Amino acid sequence: MKISERLGSIPMSGIRKMFDLAGPNSINLGLGEPDLDPPREAVEGMNRAASEGLNKYGPTAGINELRNGVAEWFSRYAELTGDNIMITPSGSSALLEVSQAFIDPGDEVLVPSPGFVIYSPHTQLSGGRPLEYRLEEESFLPDVEDIKSLITKKTKMIIVNSPSNPTGGVLDEATRKAILDIAEDNNIMILSDEVYDAYVYEGKHHSFMDRLDRAVVINGFSKMMAVTGWRMGLICAGKDVMGDLIKMQYHICASPNMPAQYGILNALPVMEEYLENARKIFRARRDLISKRINEIEGMHIVPPKGSFYAFPSYDLDMRSEDLANTLAKSGLICTPGSSFGKYGEGHLRFSYAADEKKINAGMDILADTIGKLRRK
Numbered sequence: 471m472k473i474s475e476r477l478g479s480i481p482m483s484g485i486r487k488m489f490d491l492a493g494p495n496s497i498n499l500g501l502g503e504p505d506l507d508p509p510r511e512a513v514e515g516m517n518r519a520a521s522e523g524l525n526k527y528g529p530t531a532g533i534n535e536l537r538n539g540v541a542e543w544f545s546r547y548a549e550l551t552g553d554n555i556m557i558t559p560s561g562s563s564a565l566l567e568v569s570q571a572f573i574d575p576g577d578e579v580l581v582p583s584p585g586f587v588i589y590s591p592h593t594q595l596s597g598g599r600p601l602e603y604r605l606e607e608e609s610f611l612p613d614v615e616d617i618k619s620l621i622t623k624k625t626k627m628i629i630v631n632s633p634s635n636p637t638g639g640v641l642d643e644a645t646r647k648a649i650l651d652i653a654e655d656n657n658i659m660i661l662s663d664e665v666y667d668a669y670v671y672e673g674k675h676h677s678f679m680d681r682l683d684r685a686v687v688i689n690g691f692s693k694m695m696a697v698t699g700w701r702m703g704l705i706c707a708g709k710d711v712m713g714d715l716i717k718m719q720y721h722i723c724a725s726p727n728m729p730a731q732y733g734i735l736n737a738l739p740v741m742e743e744y745l746e747n748a749r750k751i752f753r754a755r756r757d758l759i760s761k762r763i764n765e766i767e768g769m770h771i772v773p774p775k776g777s778f779y780a781f782p783s784y785d786l787d788m789r790s791e792d793l794a795n796t797l798a799k800s801g802l803i804c805t806p807g808s809s810f811g812k813y814g815e816g817h818l819r820f821s822y823a824a825d826e827k828k829i830n831a832g833m834d835i836l837a838d839t840i841g842k843l844r845r846k
């Protein structure tokens with residue numbers, strides 16, 4: 471059987487390829503998932519819902535209690551109601567639903583580079599054409615001039631991701647405003663991926679939730695509650711487009727997982743405290759990994775302000791894919807910068823959602839391997 475040209479044109483994610491190289495004793499700093507336990511209340515709430523028989527289809531947009539609860543949770547960013555929120559089966563599917571709902575064949579979509587691996591494929595799967603805009607070195611802020619230079623009559627959407635995977639960069643207010651101005655002047659919509667909003671260590675998160683006239687925002691519970699396996703996310707959008715997004719979701723899944731929604735609902739009251747603790751843990755790991763990386767001659771990183779990734783540069787004359795392969799053979803799994811787009815080359819991505827012992831063991835391998843390569 472022949473698969474569609476649309477799907478055939480898309481390569482397998484570079485992140486998944488690295489997992490195939492992992493041996494049983496490898497130190498894996500490739501995984502983008504918190505190693506913490508979810509809040510106990512989440513697991514209890516889900517188990518209770520399943521035991522009490524809430525195992526059938528539910529409303530397509532998610533249960534109202536959770537939509538309202540999530541609107542309340544994000545009231546820190548904007549005045550929202552449950553009608554602005556749809557619960558989705560993961561942040562990934564939220565992104566695909568938004569692409570499918572807004573992109574027409576031939577539309578151009580500006581994606582961050584380096585940026586999360588599914589933005590370009592989702593654009594292509596929706597018939598659009600992705601164009602990579604550059605993030606500046608070190609600050610990893612979107613290069614506003616580069617965005618402007620890429621705009622044509624066909625530009626439909628600018629995707630923004632803050633805090634960023636893979637760079638850890640956090641958008642500042644001036645850049646947020648500059649992107650909103652560009653969008654306004656050229657009648658372009660913004661898709662803002664804010665799945666790491668809870669993980670900002672310096673400054674604060676600047677959400678697009680207060681501009682639902684221009685932006686659709688996605689978020690998810692995977693990173694927020696350490697429940698990557700539950701597949702729970704959300705879309706925050708204006709009421710004018712919500713009906714169409716719900717129609718889209720109906721054709722993807724009919725309705726999101728019922729017991730998991732009750733689990734998340736049950737955990738919302740404890741989330742402030744849970745995240746404060748999680749941030750403290752990740753901040754300490756960020757400091758550790760940044761210090762260890764900067765001690766290696768030929769590697770450099772400015773401590774990232776958010777998410778849980780370190781994206782250092784290196785000065786070896788070697789492609790990041792080859793360097794990541796060499797490291798994998800030495801027992802350290804990370805992700806080559808080139809997996810995240812053309813502006814990711816010359817970098818490696820390490821996830822520090824791993825304990826300090828693993829980070830230290832991984833950094834020992836990195837120091838040793840880079841040292842050997844430099845002496846060659």
Ligand SMILES: Cc1ncc(COP(=O)(O)O)c(C=O)c1O
Pocket residue numbers: 502560561562563586631634635663665689690691692693698702703
């Ligand atoms: C930037 C970004 N957006 C979205 C997602 C999707 O997360 P999930 O599908 O687990 O909600 C991820 C996962 O790694 C991510 O890094």
